[in-house]
Amino acid sequence: MDVTYEEVTMYGTVARMRVKHGEEARLLALMKDEEELQSPGFLGYVVYRMDKDARELYLAVIFADKESYVANADSPEQDARYRKMVALLEGEPEWHDGEIVDAMMLEGHGGR
Numbered sequence: 001m002d003v004t005y006e007e008v009t010m011y012g013t014v015a016r017m018r019v020k021h022g023e024e025a026r027l028l029a030l031m032k033d034e035e036e037l038q039s040p041g042f043l044g045y046v047v048y049r050m051d052k053d054a055r056e057l058y059l060a061v062i063f064a065d066k067e068s069y070v071a072n073a074d075s076p077e078q079d080a081r082y083r084k085m086v087a088l089l090e091g092e093p094e095w096h097d098g099e100i101v102d103a104m105m106l107e108g109h110g111g112r
Helices: 024-037 066-073 076-086
Strands: 010-018 042-049 056-063 094-100
Touching: 010 066, 024 042, 024 056, 024 076, 056 066
Parallel strands: none
Antiparallel strands: 010 056, 010 094, 042 056
């Protein structure tokens, strides 16, 4: 198993959200559609479903740097996507933005 270590300065956000009953599949489909947008600096995301509450999700989004993250967050296109996402949630997500200070990825073990 190859392990890759890189020194990089990435930026992103972690969001805690509670999806409306029966809306998880629509929410995940919306996120997958957004992958096609190829926002500059967007590197990927991960969604976690909590063991204790299957309707509680955590979303971790990764950008190459803070500038590309902020540009995406401030764009009208992202605002429209955000409004579609919030309609599938019980309320506004709880956001935690910050610099990614360490990361490790195993080569060949990405999602999908």
